[in-house]
Amino acid sequence: MTDYSVGDDIKKARDIVQSLTKSKKIVRMYPENNPIYINTLEEHYNKFKDFFYYKDDLKLLIRQNEILYESEVVYTSSEKEDNIALFFFKDGIRELCFKKGLPFDELESFLRIISIDDNRNELDDDIVTLFWEKDFQKIQHVVDELFLTDDEDYESKAVTEVKDKSEKEDNIFQAYEDALSEREEVKDASIVPLSDKDLQQLLQELDEDGLDKTPKLVDILFEMIFLSETAGDYDDLAGSFMAAVEFAVSRGDIQLASKILFRLKQTIDGEALADDVKKQLRRVIIFSGSDQVIGLIGEVLDSGQETQEKNFEEFTRYLDKNAIVPFMKILGELKTIHARKFVIDALIQLGNKDILLLARGLNDSRWYVVRNIIYILRKIGDKKAVDYLLKTVTHGDIRVRKEVIMTLGELGGTGVLQALRDCLDDVEIQVRTASLKALGNIGSEAAKRIILNKINDKPFKDRDFEEKKEFYEALARWNDSEVRDFLIETLRQSSFFGRSKNYEKRACAAHALGICGGKDVLPILNKYKNDGNKEFRESVRGAIKRIEHDK
């Protein structure tokens, strides 16, 4: 502890006040476990402790642009921002007093309050309210309440007026006479005692009062449907329902939002209401699928809050097709796979309502969104989407091309075969393989013909052995006489020219026959099981083993 001399307290007070600006910034910027945060607070606390070694309190007078201690200016600033004096002054604080024994926790709470963003106009609580709620024991403040009322002199005017309104003549003597003449006496009343049951009931009431009251408000809004009369009433009511949906969603209460929509649908469908009223109520459903609400849904999904799948599904079920575009929008913005899964499921449910609207998502610049939309279209399974899907067959991203080929394979339809045939010559092996599988999925004669033709094409022999094997595998899916004959013929085909390529072809055929199965081909395969070409021999043996195993 340093020795005290006259004027020291002013220096110390100045130091404390000026440190407020620094502490305010630190507390705002750093988490409470950060060493900078901890050190700053301790430093500030020690300054107070040092001050209280000599003085019992630190009383600061607050003016608009300066702070005074013992009539001395200890802080001054003419800035609009970062002006600690103005910061207190504008909320009506005129004096701040820190008392000896100021606990560390209390100082920390104080600093946390004053570190709230300067732009706090949007908040519902001002500094005085926040101080009040904390109920500080060692920090006191004096406020100027005048600015709370529009009329500074209201009190004296009101008192004069209310007194002036006194009847010219009261009947006070009549009262006295009546009192003397009537004999009725007062009963001895007493305080009503409380019982254990009363207390239990009160505790229950207080518990229930702490629960969310939004469902209660929603009940009231539904009552108001039947109490309202004018178009304006219904317009306002629709607005209130919208606010309730938005509020519920913003708090992650998807269940309540679903309930609102469910009851609205029930009311629209089941109650004898005028068309105009129903139209207003439908506005709420449209709003629930707007960018605003779906954006909030996205935030909830990404926040990691527990979102029950059932509630979310139910909410989506009541939405209209206008929700498709906002859902597609957030699909590209969501951060977690979990959240995207929810949205994909929602779009699978909603997409049915307007497949073409959903297909617009295929034009999205983000490849993963396009792939998700293709997946959604495949799950919906509506052939109307094929034309749009075909356009993405040439998408720049291979992952999209693979997805669309798979989808086209599942959907089939006009133009698909042509596209798949073209994809068999794609530069990417994965795309070619996907096309093959898609053609196999389609399973039509035309699809078979495409594969057969491709195998018979001259350049086919130059493809990798593994790829050729895939083609034959795909062909085996048909397993009809044409395919079997083709495979047997290929198996038997020997050639003096390009022998290695020919063995590859025969090995593929053997492999495919193994997939086709049937003991009738065993004698033929057995003929080649000891062939000199290792690749061919192993394929034949593999096929035999497979067929025998299947038997």
Add this chain to the structure above:
Amino acid sequence: MINKDDIELNKTAKEIVNQLSVVLRTSQIHDPNNVAVTSVIDKMIVMINSLIAVERVIALELKGDFFYVNDARIRFALEYLLNFDFLVREFKKRELGSVIFKDKLRPDDIKTFIAAFIASGFSSSPFDLISEKVFDLNSLSVERLKKNIVESGSVEPRKMVKKTYFNAVSYTKGVINKIKSGEKVNIKKAKRVIETMVDQILEQEQLLIGMTAIKDYDEYTYHHSVNVSILSIALAQRLGLNKKLLTELGIVAIFHDIGKMEIPNEILNKPSNFSDDEWKLIRKHPMWGVRALLKLRKLDELTIKSAIVSFEHHLNYDHTGYPRVKKKSGIDFLSRIISLADQYDAMTSSRVYSRIPMSPDKALSLMVERSGTQLDPLLMKFFVNMVGIFPVGTLVMLNTRELGLVYESNQLFGARPRVMLIIDKEGKRTQGNVVDLTEKNDQGEYLRTILKTMDPNKYRINLAEYLL
């Protein structure tokens, strides 16, 4: 940390008050040597002696309806409500104000105190008996209950309360006009106004409640809103709501009648009874209130609470009242509180319920009759205790042939408020002399006692003239 110590101290003090209540309750049932009594005594001794080691003296004092330990008010704890309530009643009954523990307690000391306490319940001078019996004890002493928290001469609290009240009325007037003209409303200001009221209710409950007796019929809407807010906060603080919730309730109450701003003033201020069509309009104000509140600001918890109360404040406990609803779910807790306050103020103000205002005590007895049907019986119990048997503004005839107005309720002795005399014993007009009905003569008899209550409205007595 000092703060944590403070919290601990408060907790211990709370537990001591609770334990004293437990000891006294148990002792009234069992013999002093019964293990049920000795075990609770032992527990209390441990508590007190450990605190005495730190504080040296522990003074437990009853002021108003609250206990203080070494001048620090014991904060409300719902779990101890019954025991606190019991102790307050038993202390008041015996005119016992303080028990001061000065040294290490022994079980026999406590037993002596208990015996004196029980015996005093049958005595005509209960405090004197306790005082005499514990006189020789070194470890504890007692003091008589102080008559009033606010002494007769203390003008300051009254001034502050008056200022708070009119600030609130002025704010309400301003805010309603702003809403009417479609301007934005600053909720921060509302909070500040109500926070001051909450503080005053916690410190000077009866003074602020007293302000609600002043009725200004030209500014009825604003005064009524503030009165309902005050009465609701006062009731809710007895129910154990914390400061933040009390503030919310106060704001909600201010706006409970906001739907009435759509009803023409000619109807609201009509001197005669309403026609059927006018009643039809009046019955719409709860719904209009919801609409106005929901349009006022973005939906949040406070707006939701306000809207619910606006809709339900005329729905009775038994679901009668208005507006008629299809689904009869329970009436919200805050709505029931505000409904009580609203009915009481409306009855005593004579605007909607009846063209003739009722005297406060008549209104209260009518409300007691409605308890369990129209009004929540549990809340009604608290409300009666809060307003008192003779609310401020009641016209009373005293046994001294003096006529007066109740100026300030007495929470300790409900039947003995402070009264402003308006006619003296000679039947002459007088004004300004406030007497305390707890005053006794040398023989220990009360100087004045209320004989009967009368209706000040019936005799056109303007309360403001006397009470402001």
